[in-house]
Amino acid sequence: MAKAGKQPRPKAETPKGFRDYFGPEVTQRTEMLSSIAAVYHQYGFDALESSAVETVESLGKFLPDVDRPNEGVFAWQEDEDDGKGDWLALRYDLTAPLARVYAQHRNDLPTPYRRYAMGPVWRNEKPGPGRFRQFYQCDADTVGAANVAADAEICAMLSDTLERVGIPRGDYIVRVNNRKVLNGILETMGLVDDAGRRDAVLRTIDKFDKVGESGVQELLTKGRLDASGAFIDGVGLSEDQAAPVLAFLTSKADEVATTLRNLQGAVGQSVTGLEGVQELETIAELMTAQGYNADRVMIDPSVVRGLGYYTGPVFEAELTFEILDEKGRRRQFGSVSGGGRYDDLVKRFTGQAVPATGISIGVDRLLAALQAKGRMAAEVQGPVVVTVMDRDRMADYQAMVGELRQAGIRAEVYLGNPKNFGNQLKYADKRNSPIAVIEGGNEKEAGIVQIKDLILGAKIAENATLEEWKERPSQIEVPRTQLVEKVREILDGQGG
Amino acid sequence: MAKAGKQPRPKAETPKGFRDYFGPEVTQRTEMLSSIAAVYHQYGFDALESSAVETVESLGKFLPDVDRPNEGVFAWQEDEDDGKGDWLALRYDLTAPLARVYAQHRNDLPTPYRRYAMGPVWRNEKPGPGRFRQFYQCDADTVGAANVAADAEICAMLSDTLERVGIPRGDYIVRVNNRKVLNGILETMGLVDDAGRRDAVLRTIDKFDKVGESGVQELLTKGRLDASGAFIDGVGLSEDQAAPVLAFLTSKADEVATTLRNLQGAVGQSVTGLEGVQELETIAELMTAQGYNADRVMIDPSVVRGLGYYTGPVFEAELTFEILDEKGRRRQFGSVSGGGRYDDLVKRFTGQAVPATGISIGVDRLLAALQAKGRMAAEVQGPVVVTVMDRDRMADYQAMVGELRQAGIRAEVYLGNPKNFGNQLKYADKRNSPIAVIEGGNEKEAGIVQIKDLILGAKIAENATLEEWKERPSQIEVPRTQLVEKVREILDGQGG
Numbered sequence: 001m002a003k004a005g006k007q008p009r010p011k012a013e014t015p016k017g018f019r020d021y022f023g024p025e026v027t028q029r030t031e032m033l034s035s036i037a038a039v040y041h042q043y044g045f046d047a048l049e050s051s052a053v054e055t056v057e058s059l060g061k062f063l064p065d066v067d068r069p070n071e072g073v074f075a076w077q078e079d080e081d082d083g084k085g086d087w088l089a090l091r092y093d094l095t096a097p098l099a100r101v102y103a104q105h106r107n108d109l110p111t112p113y114r115r116y117a118m119g120p121v122w123r124n125e126k127p128g129p130g131r132f133r134q135f136y137q138c139d140a141d142t143v144g145a146a147n148v149a150a151d152a153e154i155c156a157m158l159s160d161t162l163e164r165v166g167i168p169r170g171d172y173i174v175r176v177n178n179r180k181v182l183n184g185i186l187e188t189m190g191l192v193d194d195a196g197r198r199d200a201v202l203r204t205i206d207k208f209d210k211v212g213e214s215g216v217q218e219l220l221t222k223g224r225l226d227a228s229g230a231f232i233d234g235v236g237l238s239e240d241q242a243a244p245v246l247a248f249l250t251s252k253a254d255e256v257a258t259t260l261r262n263l264q265g266a267v268g269q270s271v272t273g274l275e276g277v278q279e280l281e282t283i284a285e286l287m288t289a290q291g292y293n294a295d296r297v298m299i300d301p302s303v304v305r306g307l308g309y310y311t312g313p314v315f316e317a318e319l320t321f322e323i324l325d326e327k328g329r330r331r332q333f334g335s336v337s338g339g340g341r342y343d344d345l346v347k348r349f350t351g352q353a354v355p356a357t358g359i360s361i362g363v364d365r366l367l368a369a370l371q372a373k374g375r376m377a378a379e380v381q382g383p384v385v386v387t388v389m390d391r392d393r394m395a396d397y398q399a400m401v402g403e404l405r406q407a408g409i410r411a412e413v414y415l416g417n418p419k420n421f422g423n424q425l426k427y428a429d430k431r432n433s434p435i436a437v438i439e440g441g442n443e444k445e446a447g448i449v450q451i452k453d454l455i456l457g458a459k460i461a462e463n464a465t466l467e468e469w470k471e472r473p474s475q476i477e478v479p480r481t482q483l484v485e486k487v488r489e490i491l492d493g494q495g496g
Numbered sequence: 497m498a499k500a501g502k503q504p505r506p507k508a509e510t511p512k513g514f515r516d517y518f519g520p521e522v523t524q525r526t527e528m529l530s531s532i533a534a535v536y537h538q539y540g541f542d543a544l545e546s547s548a549v550e551t552v553e554s555l556g557k558f559l560p561d562v563d564r565p566n567e568g569v570f571a572w573q574e575d576e577d578d579g580k581g582d583w584l585a586l587r588y589d590l591t592a593p594l595a596r597v598y599a600q601h602r603n604d605l606p607t608p609y610r611r612y613a614m615g616p617v618w619r620n621e622k623p624g625p626g627r628f629r630q631f632y633q634c635d636a637d638t639v640g641a642a643n644v645a646a647d648a649e650i651c652a653m654l655s656d657t658l659e660r661v662g663i664p665r666g667d668y669i670v671r672v673n674n675r676k677v678l679n680g681i682l683e684t685m686g687l688v689d690d691a692g693r694r695d696a697v698l699r700t701i702d703k704f705d706k707v708g709e710s711g712v713q714e715l716l717t718k719g720r721l722d723a724s725g726a727f728i729d730g731v732g733l734s735e736d737q738a739a740p741v742l743a744f745l746t747s748k749a750d751e752v753a754t755t756l757r758n759l760q761g762a763v764g765q766s767v768t769g770l771e772g773v774q775e776l777e778t779i780a781e782l783m784t785a786q787g788y789n790a791d792r793v794m795i796d797p798s799v800v801r802g803l804g805y806y807t808g809p810v811f812e813a814e815l816t817f818e819i820l821d822e823k824g825r826r827r828q829f830g831s832v833s834g835g836g837r838y839d840d841l842v843k844r845f846t847g848q849a850v851p852a853t854g855i856s857i858g859v860d861r862l863l864a865a866l867q868a869k870g871r872m873a874a875e876v877q878g879p880v881v882v883t884v885m886d887r888d889r890m891a892d893y894q895a896m897v898g899e900l901r902q903a904g905i906r907a908e909v910y911l912g913n914p915k916n917f918g919n920q921l922k923y924a925d926k927r928n929s930p931i932a933v934i935e936g937g938n939e940k941e942a943g944i945v946q947i948k949d950l951i952l953g954a955k956i957a958e959n960a961t962l963e964e965w966k967e968r969p970s971q972i973e974v975p976r977t978q979l980v981e982k983v984r985e986i987l988d989g990q991g992g
Binding site (some may be wrong): 009010013015020021023026027034037044046048051053054058075076079101104105114124134142147149150160227284289308313323348382405408411412430 | 500505506507508509510511512515516517520521522526530533537538539540542543544545546547548549550552553554556570571574575582584586596597598599601606607608610616618620627630638640641642643644645648649652656778781783784785787790803844845846847853854878879881887890891892894895898901904905906907908909911912914926927
C-alpha cells in the first residue's frame with residue numbers, strides 16, 4: 001500500500017508492444033548479424049550506422065498534418081521557444097535513412113555506394129501477439145549503379161549469406177521477378193493512364209499468394225466469393241484483358257529459357273516489358289556464369305511481394321524446408337528476405353533520380369529458422385559455479401574462478417548469501433551451470449576440492465533416490481592443484 | 497528551384513546533435529564491444545537488451561509535470577482517444593532500464609543477476625562540439641549481491657577488459673573509493689542531519705579534481721577567489737571541521753595499509769565510516785589474492801566522481817598514458833569508465849532495497865584511446881576492384897570477384913558507368929582499394945589479366961612523372977588462371 005502523501009510506486013513494465021531480450025536471445029542474434037556482416041564486407045559493402053532519430057521531414061511519408069504526425073512512427077516536436085521546433089521521429093526502416101545519408105554525404109561517398117546497416121527500427125502500430133513495435137532489420141543496398149549486374153550481385157550475396165549463417169543449399173531459394181515486365185503487361189492492357197484500374201490490378205496481384213490463379217482471374221474480372229462467404233467485387237476486366245496478367249504470374253517453367261519466352265509472349269510489343277524480360281535474362285546469365293544455378297537463384301514471375309513498391313528487379317528469399325506450425329501442421333518456413341530496385345528514393349532530396357537496389361533480411365524470422373534447423377542451441381550453457389562454504393575465504397574462491405577464466409572457462413563465484421547451500425545449487429541450476437565446485441573447511445585442510453557434474457547429476461537424479469544420488473560418481477574429489485584440468489575434462493565429456 | 501504548387505524538397509540533414517557513422521567507425525566499435533562482451537561473458541555475465549523505449553514513469557526522475565516531460569529525455573505521449581495515453585521516452589542510460597527489468601522479471605531471473613548491456617542511449621540536451629544526443633554505453637552490473645566480493649569482481653573484470661581490448665598493463669589504473677567512508681566523516685562532523693551543509697560539502701568535494709587540496713580547503717571554510725577573479729562563497733566550516741574531509745581526500749599513501757590507517761583516523765568512531773574502511777580493506781585483499789596488484793587496481797580516496805550518487809564502493813578506470821590535446825599540450829588521457837554500488841535503484845518499483853554494483857564504459861572515449869595507442873587502424877583497406885573494360889563481359893568480371901571472395905579476399909566489380917576508365921581508378925582510390933584488376937579484349941584473348949598494385953603505385957607516383965609511372969612494375973601481367981594467387985601475393989606484401 002502506498003502511504004498517504006507519497007507518490008505511488010511506478011509499475012515495472014515495458015511499454016505496450018516492447019520487450020526485453022535475455023542472454024542467448026541477444027548473443028545468438030549478435031552472432032548471426034556478425035556472420036551476415038562478414039559476407040557483406042567480403043562483397044565490398046561498407047557499414048553505415050545512422051542515428052535512430054531523423055527529422056519527420058526527411059523520413060517523408062509522415063509529414064506533419066494536423067497536430068502530431070505520429071501515424072505509424074513515434075514522433076515528437078523539438079522544444080523551441082517559438083513552438084516551431086522540428087518534428088523528430090524514430091526511423092521506421094533502414095532505407096529511408098539511407099536515402100537521407102546518401103543525399104547528404106554524396107560528395108564524400110564513393111559512387112556506386114555499397115552499404116550495409118543493421119539495427120532496430122520502430123513502428124507506432126497497435127501491437128499484437130508476436131508483433132512488436134521495435135525490431136531488428138539488416139539491409140544491404142547499392143546506390144548509384146544502374147546496371148542489373150548490381151541486382152545479380154545482391155542475389156548472389158543473399159544466397160551466400162543464407163548458407164553462411166547455416167541454411168544448407170537446397171533448403172532455400174532466391175526468386176527473382178521484375179516490375180518492368182508487369183509494367184509492360186499493364187501497357188499492353190492499355191491501363192498505364194488508367195490509374196484507378198492499374199492500382200486495382202496491382203492490389204489484386206498482391207493476393208496471388210493467397211487466392212491462387214483462379215482467384216486472381218475472378219478478382220480481375222467479375223469478382224469472387226471469399227472463404228467467409230462475402231462477395232468481393234472484381235476489377236471488371238474482360239477475360240481477354242485479364243489473360244496477360246495471368247500469363248505473367250504463371251509463366252514460370254522448368255527451364256529459364258522457357259520462362260523468359262513465356263514472359264516475352266505476355267508483354268507483346270511493350271518496350272518497357274521487353275526491357276524487363278531482357279534484364280531478367282541478364283540476371284539469369286550472370287548467376288549461371290558465377291555458378292549460382294536455379295537451385296539457388298531462380299527467375300520466378302509468381303513472386304508478387306513488393307511489385308507495387310519497386311521499379312525494376314524484385315527479389316525474395318524463401319526457406320523451403322518444412323516446419324510444424326502452431327497447430328501442428330507441416331508447412332514451408334517461407335520468406336526471410338525481400339528486396340528490389342527502387343530508383344526514386346534519393347530524388348525527393350536532390351531532384352536527381354539515383355538508381356538503387358538492395359535487400360532487407362528479417363532478422364527475427366531468420367533466427368527462428370536457424371533455431372528450427374537446430375543451428376542455434378535453444379539453451380546455452382551457463383558458467384561453472386564455485387560455491388561458497390566459508391564466507392571468510394572469498395579470496396580462495398575468487399582465486400579458483402580466476403584460474404578457470406585464465407584457462408578460457410566461463411566461471412563465477414556464488415555472490416548471494418551463502419548461508420543456505422541448497423540455494424547455491426538452485427542458483428547453479430537456474431544458470432544452467434554444467435559444474436559446481438565445492439571447497440569446505442575439511443577439503444581445504446586436505447588440499448582437495450569437490451567437483452560436481454551437474455549435467456550427469458541431473459540425469460542420474462531422474463532415475464535415483466536422494467540416497468543413491470549422493471553416492472553416485474557425479475561428484476568427484478580431486479587435488480586442488482588439478483581443479484582446472486578436471487573441470488576441463490568434465491566439460492569436454494559433457495560437450496561430446 | 498521548387499516549382500509552384502509543389503512541396504519544397506526536404507533537407508537531407510541529420511537532426512541537430514545526431515550524426516552518422518561510416519565504415520570503420522562502425523566496425524571498430526563493433527569489434528571492441530565484442531571483445532568486451534567476451535570478457536563479461538567469461539565472468540558469468542549474461543547479455544540483456546531492453547527496448548530503447550521506456551515509460552517515463554519507469555525511467556523516473558523525469559515525471560510528467562506541466563505539459564511535456566521532455567527535460568533531458570526525448571519523450572512523447574501515446575495516442576489514446578481520451579488524451580490519457582502513457583508518456584514514453586528514449587532511455588537516457590542503461591541503468592534505469594536494468595532496475596525496471598530486474599523488478600519486472602525478478603522471479604524468473606537468477607539472484608544474484610549478473611548482466612551486461614551495450615547500446616545507444618539518448619539525451620535531450622543542447623548539442624555542442626563533439627557532444628551528441630545519441631551515444632553508446634556499455635555496462636556490467638551485478639544485482640542482488642550485498643557482498644563486496646561483487647565489487648571486487650567488477651574491478652578485476654574492468655582491469656581484464658581494458659587489457660583485452662588493447663590497453664597494456666601500466667597504461668591504466670582502476671581506482672577505488674567508498675562513499676561510506678565519506679558518510680562516516682560527515683557523521684564525525686555532525687553534518688548527517690544538516691542536509692544543506694552536507695550537500696554543500698558533497699558539491700565541494702566534486703571540485704577536488706579541479707581546485708585541488710587548498711581549493712577544497714578554502715571552499716569548505718571561508719570561500720575562494722576563482723581563476724576569473726570572482727569570489728565563491730565558502731560552506732562556512734571551521735578549519736577543524738574541514739580537516740577530516742581533507743584527511744579523507746589526501747589519505748592515499750604508497751602502501752594500501754597506510755592508506756587504510758589514514759582513513760581509519762579520519763572517520764574516528766563512526767560505525768558507517770569504519771564499515772567503509774573495512775570494505776576497502778576486503779576489496780584490496782581480494783584483489784591481491786587474485787594477483788591484481790596496486791599497479792592495476794588501487795584504493796584511492798581522491799576519486800570523487802560519483803561519490804554523491806553511489807552508496808558504497810566507487811570505481812574509476814583511468815588511462816595514464818599521455819596524449820596531445822587540441823592545443824598540442826601533453827596531458828593524461830584520463831577516465832574511460834566509472835561505476836560503483838547503488839543499493840536503492842530497484843526499491844522505487846518494489847519497495848524492497850536490492851543491492852547492486854556495476855560499471856559503465858565510455859565507448860567512444862575508449863575507442864578514441866585505442867586509436868591514440870595505434871590499436872585501431874585509422875583507415876581500413878578497401879576491396880580489390882575488378883574494373884570493367886567491356887560492359888558486355890560483366891559475367892567474366894563477376895566470375896573473377898567470385899573466385900577472389902571464395903579465397904577469402906574482399907573484392908568487387910566496378911558497378912558504375914564503365915565508359916570512363918579514369919573514373920574507375922578514382923573510385924578504387926576513394927575506396928582505399930589495394931589492387932585493381934584489368935582485363936580488356938586483348939588480355940582476354942591472350943588469357944591474361946593486368947594486376948595493378950595501387951599502394952605501390954601511389955608510392956611511386958609521389959616521386960615519378962606520369963610517363964615513368966606507366967612503366968613501373970606496380971602493374972603486372974599474369975595468366976588469368978593465376979589471378980587469385982597473385983592478388984594474394986601482392987596483398988601479403990602490402991600488409992607486411
